[in-house]
Amino acid sequence: MASIEQIKELREQTGVSIASCKEALEEAGGDLEKAKEILRKMGKDLANKKSSREAGVGIVDTYIHPNKMIGAIVELRCETDFVAKSAEFAELAHEICLQISAMKPLFLSVEDIPDEFLDGERKIYTEQLKDSGKPRDILDNIVEGKLKKYKDSVCLLNQSWIKDDSKTISDLITEYIGKIGENILIKRFTLYEI
Numbered sequence: 001m002a003s004i005e006q007i008k009e010l011r012e013q014t015g016v017s018i019a020s021c022k023e024a025l026e027e028a029g030g031d032l033e034k035a036k037e038i039l040r041k042m043g044k045d046l047a048n049k050k051s052s053r054e055a056g057v058g059i060v061d062t063y064i065h066p067n068k069m070i071g072a073i074v075e076l077r078c079e080t081d082f083v084a085k086s087a088e089f090a091e092l093a094h095e096i097c098l099q100i101s102a103m104k105p106l107f108l109s110v111e112d113i114p115d116e117f118l119d120g121e122r123k124i125y126t127e128q129l130k131d132s133g134k135p136r137d138i139l140d141n142i143v144e145g146k147l148k149k150y151k152d153s154v155c156l157l158n159q160s161w162i163k164d165d166s167k168t169i170s171d172l173i174t175e176y177i178g179k180i181g182e183n184i185l186i187k188r189f190t191l192y193e194i
Contacts, residue, residue: 002030010035040178060074061093156169
């Protein structure tokens, strides 16, 4: 059985409900790190359940870098006005604006990348490797690997979070879905840069 101190510590570290913290700690046999992993999995399961629910309200948040030469705007959606007005939701929107300003994504998700764009990148990578002397199937694998890495770098949801590179922005949103208990999605974003 998990102690109150363990539950309190896990709650402080994750922001997840006390009941979920207790359940995760009991399943992990009191191991805090295992409990965090269990909570991440629970959050992903919850996110999958919530993803079909409509996110009809939300907020627009902005960030302007102190040098006044770069800024970001994001439209972040959730299910209820109550959550849209919460500090946690505003915190997530701000983190996403910081990410956009720092990493300059071109697209929200891989599905948003036009085929012509990917074809152009594929041609560039193929041209770079044409004189390598490697067999065609290996070249194709290298090109596809480079293309996947490129997609991850230009798609906001696939980018590593600037504050913790073990998580993607998609993982960050999933964590907040677990904490808040509502579907959350990025509707659109814009980056301004001089």
